[in-house]
Amino acid sequence: MTKINTRRLCSAVLSLLIASSPMLGVAQEITSSDANASVNAAAVGLSKASLQVGGRxxxxxxxxxxxxxNSTTASNIVGKLSINDEVEIYDLxxxxxxxxxxxxxKSATVKADVSAELFVSKDYLxxxxxxTAASKYFVIQNIATEKTRVYERCTETPSCPHKLVMETEMVVGRPxxxxxxxxxxxxxxxxxxRISEWIKFYQDGQGxxxxxxxxxxxLKTIPGPITDGMSKLISSRKWMVDDAQGNSTIYGAFGWYAAKITPADEINGMNYQWLHGTMGWGKDGAAAIELTRGFFMNMFSNPGSAGCTRLENRAIxxxxSILTPGTDIYRVYARESTREAEVITGIFxxxxxxxxxxxxxxxxxMVWNYILLTDGAxxxxxxxxxxxxxxDKAIPVIAGQNLIEQGTYDVxxxxxxxxxxxGRSAASGNSGDRYRIDSGWEKDAAKTNFTxxxxxxxxxxxxxxxxDRTRTKGVIRVSGLADxxxxxxxFLTTSGKHNPPKIVYRTENENDTTRRGGNN
Structure with a gap:
């Protein structure tokens, strides 16, 4: 699957008791230009006369x-080179x-033999x-626990610990x-x-x-908040609409903001699996996330995403507001622990x-105040x-015109x-093994696929x-930058003693369907 018109678009497919549409959207290009330049890089624009065959x-x-x-059509793209990859000119x-x-x-993202012939724009040589300066923050998303965490990078010494500045729930691609x-x-x-750009109120290419x-x-045509009715499940049905082709879909599935990432492609990138918001309003909090983890919801339909990582709208x-283009995102599948110990005392x-x-x-x-405006849609x-x-910028805020919602978010x-x-359902967000790469029996503890x-x-x-992809029978797929x-x-490695939570293994009276939250 190497052509643009066959790319899978990941999205927040929350079917809400309605059968999910079989249609998959087509991902748009990262930008309309042939390259996406970061805040630290731009088109150099060298003339062909200044380039040399054999030059690096x-x-x-x-x-x-x-x-x-030698064509700028979308169908011949075989990968995307990253900043400071090295190439040699074969023909001008x-x-x-x-x-x-x-x-x-030398490339962190594209293999040298991906095609018999390779061509790039001269403007980015x-x-x-x-x-390139490292961004202030970086993101670690643990797919196993469905948690997104943001850290402030420590640069005081080569071996200092980083500082957590945000922890929040997320929904990952459904297994x-x-x-x-x-x-x-x-x-x-x-x-x-890395984050390549932010889009406000994004819509996929096919609509x-x-x-x-x-x-x-x-503004009155936007579906109402999920938490306004007697039942969140019933209220969420308002967000089910038909697209232009008459297929059932989710209104506002990408939420307030979508972070596109690079490398993005399915060859050496992250399979166009972005980081974005969801349906619902800010006042709904994490309701749209919690709905995906309900037992009855998972019995009737599959509300997980199609690969993207999805956060509530206030979180995204x-x-x-704090993550700039170029911010590193690390997606892992890991057991969690802490260096320091949290002590719990007392019985009653x-x-x-x-x-x-x-x-x-x-x-x-930490309390963060937000004002969501129509500006920049x-x-x-x-x-x-x-x-x-x-x-601070004295941007006009006019109720009924450009003001959508304002409120606070507890970070x-x-x-x-x-x-x-x-012992917990994989879909619950509390199992620590979303894709069930282990059997869960204590007798198989030594065979764990976690390292x-x-x-x-x-x-x-x-x-x-x-x-390992082979040991997990294709469940785990690793791509992206080579490092x-x-x-x-x-800067992400350490050693020494730590305090992991006790592992809870399966018991004999558990049935496999409940444990998995569905059928694999």
């Missing part, structure tokens, strides 16, 4: 299309084309490596079904990627999943002594919902290590390796 050059964009022929071609023929010398040709088609891939809001739209709006009236480093955050979330980098930013800044509990631990209070790993496929970047 560096890529100056985060995602530069690599083509299999003629002046009528912006492309040059190249050989790949640099004679020198580009200096219980796939396509006729790929039973694992909707699972979330692991690996290292199968309508915008949450479209520029010029009457907060991330939009229990008392918790929190992790010392985060004691000031224990049960005291459908735009790359569209206006964030950060209230302070809007007030959880206290790290909680999720236990590995094989190492993720320390949630430090944002670092001890002896971690991604689960996190078979190894862990040094």
């Amino acid at each position: 050059y560096f890529i100056s964009a985060d995602a530069l299309n690599v083509r299999s022929s 071609l003629n002046e009528a084309t912006p492309l040059v023929q190249i050989k790949i010398i 640099s004679a020198k490596q580009l200096q 219980e079904e796939g396509t006729k040709t790929d039973p694992h088609a909707f699972k979330t891939w692991l690996g290292h990627a 199968h999943y309508p915008h949450w809001y479209k520029a010029g739209q009457d 709006a907060y991330l939009r 009236k229990k008392k918790t002594t929190p992790l010392p480093r985060y004691a000031h955050n224990f049960e005291k979330p 459908q735009r790359s980098g569209g206006l964030s919902a950060d209230a302070k930013n809007i007030i 959880d800044q206290y790290p909680n290590a999720n236990e590995l509990n094989y 190492g631990y993720f320390l949630v209070d430090e944002g670092r790993f001890i002896d971690y390796k991604h689960p 996190f496929r078979d190894s862990v970047p040094e």
Whole structure:
């Protein structure tokens, strides 16, 4: 599946007791240009006269299309080179084309033999490596526990622990079904990627999943909050609509903001599995996330995503306000632990002594104020919902015109290590093994497919390796940037003693369907 018109679009497919549509949207290009430049990289624009056959050059964009022929059509893209990948010019071609023929010398994302011939735009070739500064924050998404965490990068010493600044629930790609040709088609891939851009109120290319809001739209036509009715399940049905082709779909499935990532492709990238919001309003909180984990919901339909990672809208709006293009995203499948110990004492009236480093955050979330406006709808980098930013810039806020919603979001800044509990449903968000890569029996403990631990209070790993694709029978797929496929970047590694939660194994009276939350 290497052509644009066959790309799978991951989305928040919340069917809500209605059979999911068999239609899959077609992902749009990352940008309309041939490359997506980061904040630290841009088009160099070297003339062909200044280039030399046999000369070696560096890529100056985060995602530069690599083509299999001398044509700028969408059908010949075979991968995307990353910033500072090295290539050698094989043929300058003629002046009528912006492309040059190249050989790949070093790349983190594209194999040198991906095609017999390779072509790229000359406008993103640099004679020198580009200096790129690490972003202030980075994101670790644990697919096993369905948790997204954001850390402030520690740069004081080479071996210092990072600081958690946000922890929140997410929905990952559903494991219980796939396509006729790929039973694992909707699972979330692991690996290292970066945010390439933010889109406000995104809609897929085919319009199968309508915008949450479209520029010029009457605000009264947006479905009401999920939490306004007697039943969240019934109220959520208002978000089920028909698309232009008459197929049942979800209104506003990408939510308030969508973070596109790079490398994105299904060859050496992350299979177009973005990070985005969901249906519902800010006042709904995590209701749209919680609905996907209900027992009865999973009995009648599969509400998981098709590979993207989905957060509640207030959470994605907060991330939009603090995470810039170029921010690293690491997707892992790991057991969780903490360096410090949380002590619980007492029998009838229990008392918790929190992790010392985060004691000031224990049960005291940071309050973030948001004002969601219509401004910047459908735009790359569209206006964030950060209230302070809007007030400081004196951006007009007019009820009934550009004001959609305002409120507060409690940002959880206290790290909680999720236990590995094989007795809980995989769809519950509490099992610690969403894709059931282990049997769950204590007698098979030595055969676990988990390796190492993720320390949630430090944002670092001890002896971690991604689960093996072969041993997990294709369940786990690893791709993205090369530094996190078979190894862990040094700034994310550590060692020493830690305090993992006790593992809870299966018991004899559990039936397999309940444990899995469906059929695999």
